[in-house]
Amino acid sequence: MENEIGEEDENCWAPGEFVETISSAELEQKKKSIHMGHDEDVNYNCRKCNKKISLHNRDWHAGLCDDCFDKEVYDEKN
Numbered sequence: 001m002e003n004e005i006g007e008e009d010e011n012c013w014a015p016g017e018f019v020e021t022i023s024s025a026e027l028e029q030k031k032k033s034i035h036m037g038h039d040e041d042v043n044y045n046c047r048k049c050n051k052k053i054s055l056h057n058r059d060w061h062a063g064l065c066d067d068c069f070d071k072e073v074y075d076e077k078n
């Protein structure tokens, strides 16, 4: 068996940097919403049922309303 990892490495850009830049910027934004209540800044839509959701839900509940989020979590466990 031939080991092709060396070749693949040349095409592989530094994995950490780009991702970290994005996520730290996003994290700054998300920090705002983690302290928000579920009924604050309700200007978003659940990506499943289109119900109005808060910024908190968008950022911390995978963009789902409480109902869909509960179902999603429940489904994953079963």
Ligand SMILES: [Zn+2]
Pocket (backbone or CB within 6 Å): 046, 047, 048, 049, 050, 051, 064, 065, 066, 067, 068, 069
């Ligand atoms: Zn929903």
